[in-house]
Amino acid sequence: MMAAIFATLLIAFIFDLLGYQRFALRCLFISLALCIVLFLWEIYSPVYGFRMPWLQVEVAPLSAPFAS
Amino acid sequence: MREINRILSLSAPALDRVFLFAMLLALAAILTIAMVVQYGLGEIPCPLCLLQRFAIFGCCFGLIKQLQSGSERGTGISLIFSILLLVISARQTLLDIVPRPGHEYVGSAIFGIHMPVWSIFIALGLLIGFAIRLTFLGGLHSAPAVESYLIRRLTRALAIYVAFICAINFLSVVVQCGMDECHTSGYRLLP
Numbered sequence: 116m117m118a119a120i121f122a123t124l125l126i127a128f129i130f131d132l133l134g135y136q137r138f139a140l141r142c143l144f145i146s147l148a149l150c151i152v153l154f155l156w157e158i159y160s161p162v163y164g165f166r167m168p169w170l171q172v173e174v175a176p177l178s179a180p181f182a183s
Numbered sequence: 184m185r186e187i188n189r190i191l192s193l194s195a196p197a198l199d200r201v202f203l204f205a206m207l208l209a210l211a212a213i214l215t216i217a218m219v220v221q222y223g224l225g226e227i228p229c230p231l232c233l234l235q236r237f238a239i240f241g242c243c244f245g246l247i248k249q250l251q252s253g254s255e256r257g258t259g260i261s262l263i264f265s266i267l268l269l270v271i272s273a274r275q276t277l278l279d280i281v282p283r284p285g286h287e288y289v290g291s292a293i294f295g296i297h298m299p300v301w302s303i304f305i306a307l308g309l310l311i312g313f314a315i316r317l318t319f320l321g322g323l324h325s326a327p328a329v330e331s332y333l334i335r336r337l338t339r340a341l342a343i344y345v346a347f348i349c350a351i352n353f354l355s356v357v358v359q360c361g362m363d364e365c366h367t368s369g370y371r372l373l374p
Contacts, residue, residue, distance in 0.1 A: 117233055117360050121353040124240055128346035131247065143244055150237055157230050158274055169281045
């Protein structure tokens with residue numbers, strides 16, 4: 116998949132250098148779409164999904180008195 | 184005052200071209216440094232690192248398009264890829280910010296900062312750069328002929344260089360990942 120992303124990007128650069136602007140843009144957006152798919156696949160975990168439970172946050176009580 | 188404004192309005196198109204060219208040069212330098220770190224220091228990039236590298240290449244493509252054509256489409260492309268770079272690098276930073284088995288920053292730190300965090304700075308720098316350009320240099324206008332010719336030739340040379348390092352990266356990705364999943368343990372196709 117990564118090889119396909121860089122291959123389409125390289126083709127986009129080559130088309131751009133040769134003056135085929137429209138084909139270059141098409142290849143660029145195909146590589147962008149492949150990149151987004153691979154990014155989502157890389158960050159997805161079967162256990163956590165897209166969540167990141169290792170980032171612990173606490174909700175601060177809004178009405179907590181500041182004076183101890 | 185009117186004279187200063189007149190000089191500024193005359194030099195703005197040329198400044199705009201120089202500004203865009205400087206951004207392209209900076210990105211080409213960053214990609215070159217990344218490759219030096221990979222091949223010189225033997226640090227194998229992780230899959231998300233490779234996707235960040237791809238996003239920087241996309242920004243280069245937009246800047247080249249902007250410098251060659253003069254339409255604002257190139258800036259739009261670069262902005263899309265800058266946001267992509269920011270999203271990928273922020274997510275990777277959040278993945279590795281809490282060290283745990285199988286998840287820590289890949290590679291060594293440069294000036295105490297790891298690569299995904301540097302990528303956040305790069306993406307923010309790009310977004311701020313485009314904002315400054317559009318705010319102060321006004322965006323779309325044609326540059327004077329002499330500067331245009333010089334910048335166009337330099338852009339052409341830099342575009343060929345960026346395409347060349349893109350080709351090297353493609354070959355490197357094939358050697359590292361083959362047609363399968365990428366790993367940082369070694370190059371799949373090398374013994």
